[in-house]
Amino acid sequence: MRAEENAAASKLQSVKRGKDARDQAARRGKEARKEAAALAQRRKDDPVYQAEEYLKQHKLLELFDLLSQKLVSERPSDPRGYLIAELAKLKETKTPSSPMNFFSGQDIETLYSMYDVSGRGLTRTQCLEAFDALGPSPLALW
Incomplete structure (x- = not known):
């Protein structure tokens, strides 16, 4: 028990x-x-948190990166005017992530000629390698 x-x-x-x-x-x-x-x-x-969220939401860091890269590569005599023109171009384009917004026609022709060594056009593999060389555009997420 x-x-x-x-x-x-x-x-x-x-x-x-x-x-x-x-x-x-x-x-x-x-x-x-x-x-x-x-x-x-x-x-x-917190104002710092709000600022960070604003930058992320509008992808401003990517935009600043793109514009600073263009400034360094082009080295215009009037940087401010150049930036205004670039921003106007981006605003007017229907596809902000288009490679034409990041590379000049000459850049793309040079890349094409580098991959088309035979002069007969690009194979699928060469084309994919060329796109990979272009890299993801900074504004691809827009």
Whole structure:
């Protein structure tokens, strides 16, 4: 009889420990969610976070990278006027990720002639290699 009572008591204690552990885990989870929500709100109120999100949303870093690469390669005498013209071109184009926005016709002809050494046109493999050489355009995600 004493063994049965001990077994029943052990079972009750085990059930209580399980319930206590579940309650404690639920409390920790609730506290963690509250802390995460408070942190998210603080981040949204942070001007640095807002600026980073703005840059990401409008892909401005990619745009600045593209424009600075064009400035360095072209070296125009009037950089500001050149940038204004480039931005106007990008605004007017229907496909901002077109390679023609990033490479001049001469650049593409040079690339084509590099891959077309036989003078008979590009094979599929050569064409894929040429596209790979062009690389993904910075604004391809637009």
